[in-house]
Amino acid sequence: MINVAVLGAKGRMGAEVVKAVEAQDGMTLIAALDLGDSLEQLIGSGTHVVVDFTTPDAVIDNLKFVINNGMNVVVGTTGFDEKKIAIVDGICKQNPEVGVLIAPNFAIGAVLMMEFAAKAAHYFESAEIIELHHPDKVDAPSGTAARTAQLMSDARKAAGLSAMPDATKTSLDGARGSRVGDIAVHSVRILGLVAHQEVILGGVGQTLTIRHDSLDRAGFMPGVLLGIRKVLTHPGLTHGLDKFMERD
Numbered sequence: 001m002i003n004v005a006v007l008g009a010k011g012r013m014g015a016e017v018v019k020a021v022e023a024q025d026g027m028t029l030i031a032a033l034d035l036g037d038s039l040e041q042l043i044g045s046g047t048h049v050v051v052d053f054t055t056p057d058a059v060i061d062n063l064k065f066v067i068n069n070g071m072n073v074v075v076g077t078t079g080f081d082e083k084k085i086a087i088v089d090g091i092c093k094q095n096p097e098v099g100v101l102i103a104p105n106f107a108i109g110a111v112l113m114m115e116f117a118a119k120a121a122h123y124f125e126s127a128e129i130i131e132l133h134h135p136d137k138v139d140a141p142s143g144t145a146a147r148t149a150q151l152m153s154d155a156r157k158a159a160g161l162s163a164m165p166d167a168t169k170t171s172l173d174g175a176r177g178s179r180v181g182d183i184a185v186h187s188v189r190i191l192g193l194v195a196h197q198e199v200i201l202g203g204v205g206q207t208l209t210i211r212h213d214s215l216d217r218a219g220f221m222p223g224v225l226l227g228i229r230k231v232l233t234h235p236g237l238t239h240g241l242d243k244f245m246e247r248d
């Protein structure tokens with residue numbers, strides 16, 4: 001039996017994780033904590049895995065506490081840049097027996113989209129990303145878009161591709177998006193949306209569009225449950241659910 005605690009349990013994602021864990025054979029929900037609840041109650045609770053879907057501002061303090069107290073963690077909270085990853089890596093090195101998974105996207109389809117996009121990036125001169133989310137999202141670009149762009153930018157570099165064609169001489173601020181590596185990322189926030197991403201690649205005479213749509217937060221749960229199971233046997237820091245899918 002895997003004992004699970006959820007942080008951010010009253011939030012949109014956390015509430016879905018609570019339901020998924022409660023419905024899952026072989027898992028027990030030990031605690032469902034939100035803002036104002038003390039993490040101290042997790043000590044001695046028998047929690048094996050803590051799942052964090054809180055906020056980019058809160059997550060590092062949560063991770064310090066749970067990792068230093070020997071609990072494995074599955075992190076869905078986004079906003080992890082290289083600096084934050086390095087901080088978590090440092091905490092992990094002091095607690096080598098603890099497993100930590102940070103996944104910018106738990107939707108299996110989105111993980112595959114990232115893989116396909118990185119593969120396609122080798123072959124096309126032009127590539128840009130449009131990510132579209134609900135307007136309550138606090139970070140832009142999305143963690144998924146930033147990670148996809150980084151993978152694509154690395155792939156372009158490895159393929160020796162030169163700068164993308166772009167004759168823009170004048171533009172309004174933000175009109176050409178923000179940059180991750182050499183990939184332009186455009187962020188859209190619209191009421192009614194959940195989480196969507198389109199990767200558009202182009203070469204002479206052809207384009208390729210790779211699109212993923214998260215239509216319901218339930219779509220993230222198979223990935224979260226996979227993360228909970230796998231993190232127990234993978235000590236150290238793992239970045240990206242794809243690593244656990246490869247080992248399946």
Ligand SMILES: NC(=O)c1ccc[n+]([C@@H]2O[C@H](COP(=O)([O-])OP(=O)(O)OC[C@H]3O[C@@H](n4cnc5c(N)ncnc54)[C@H](O)[C@@H]3O)[C@@H](O)[C@H]2O)c1
Nearest residue numbers: 008010011012013034035053054058076077078104105106
């Ligand atoms: N990795 C993924 O697949 C994925 C998918 C969707 C959303 N996200 C990310 O997950 C995070 C949460 O998203 P959401 O839509 O559920 O947000 P939300 O605002 O609905 O929920 C966040 C919850 O965290 C709580 N919280 C804040 N600080 C806390 C703390 N210190 N301790 C405990 N709880 C705390 C809030 O009260 C709130 O209930 C965001 O960073 C979002 O970008 C990740």
